[in-house]
Amino acid sequence: MRTIALLLAYDGADFAGSQWQTDIRTVQGALESAWEALTQEQRRIVLAGRTDAGVHASGQVAHVQTDTRHSLATIWRGLNAHLPTDLAVQNVGEAPRDFHARFSALQREYRYLIDCAPAPLPQLRHQALHYAGSLDVPAMTAALQLLEGTHDFAAFTTATPTQRSTVRTMHWTRIVEREWFDRRLLAIELAANAFLQHMVRMIVGTLLLVGRGRMTVDQFGEVLASRDRRLAGPTAPAHGLTLTAVRYPPGLIRWVEPIERQNGTTKVEQPSSYVHEE
Template identity: 40%
Template sequence: MRIALGVSYSGSAYEGWQSQLSGNTVQDQLELALGKFTAQPVRTLCAGRTDAGVHALMQVVHFDTPVQREIQSWVRGLNALLPHDIAVQWAREVPAEFHCRGSAIARRYAYVVLESPIRPSVEKGRVGWVFRPLDPAAMQQAASALVGEHDFSSFRAAQCQAKSPVKTMRRIDISHRGETGARYWRFEFEANAFLHHMIRNIMGCLLAVGQGAQPPQWISEVLAARNRDAAAPTFSPDGLYFLGPVYEPHHGLPSRTAAYDWLP
């Protein structure tokens, strides 16, 4: 049967999602736990690969197995075997035609950034950091130029393996908490798919606009250039969260986890 899992993790200690020879990735840890739980090798596929240091509130994976277990046992059993910073949130049996990546109609990410003259301490790794004040109106104006279908080559990492740089950005929402001088910003992105480092590169540009280094209309120039050299440097992975994929309702999969209410 085919099983889908919703998995959350703190990415600070790992070399990203995808399996590496070091074994120090989220996929390696999950497959190690699955192998112990089922007493046989298990290979997983994920909805969206994450870089080193990037967190996930609801990564969705699927795998095929002949092993029969109560659905809730997949949650309890795997969590007993996983490291403390990785946890299965839910499990569902899904039809053979379901594919965690191919069935997704969109993907969602959030960046949490601390604007403060003092660097983060207890939030280290959980938030990005800027020490200059950010202008919300300027960033929102710049972000609006990225919504819709575009060639995002200017925000694409050199090692990106996507077949096409054309993606559809469905929305970019920007909000904040706190007073000027010590504010937490949340940038939420939803698109049909993302290129490698696309969000981190967009964030570098939005923050350049927010801090007054570039005017809002500069984003349109960067987009039109279709050249990575036209954009700002890649922003730190600190504070980047994969919120999870979006599926059609008929799949019956959860769309959020409790961590959504914790994230600023």
């Protein structure tokens, strides 16, 4: 039995989320169908992070345990041949038998894009939230930095019966500019050991209140301390959010890099912990 890791990218606009659901199009469902078509195995594919309907990924990671004897190059090429055009495998790798895409991860990274131009750009309608106005970015940055460290993020999540703890560790945060289609966008970027349901979108929705002058930085801190969802801002729309990276201990996954694929062969001589970051 082998454990294969998959690095995934997808446009979430037409998916009802990442997790498998009966009779609904999901990322996991599309992956498992492609895997069966390639290997004739019915296997459960496990994702590192759950993304909601409309949320994208450029650095999602999944794993599957398999008896297939296909090479990594064949798995990579074959899966992409069977997958829809809005979902693609970016890399494949061999992992230890006990590797788990979710539980072996050390860090997840997300990016939320905001377009503040006077008029929306149609090409960005599924990738960025359009807000035609000015935002106080220094105040937003100061508020965002209050989230760094270990905190109870109950104010920024939807309570669920299965949620054991709402404490998470935010490793770093930043607000930077990113250019897409010659348009300068505001990117809110966060990295944590794990995220709660809707957590990034609720943080962004509350940060927008700060940016618009409807909430002070101190009030933002009070929302975090309160653990009260009712005090936070609205949940930002899903389409501006992308899972950009999942990090693992160095050398845990032996990723295949495109430069190492020559003449139809695959080399895995250089283990790497690199997943993805734009």
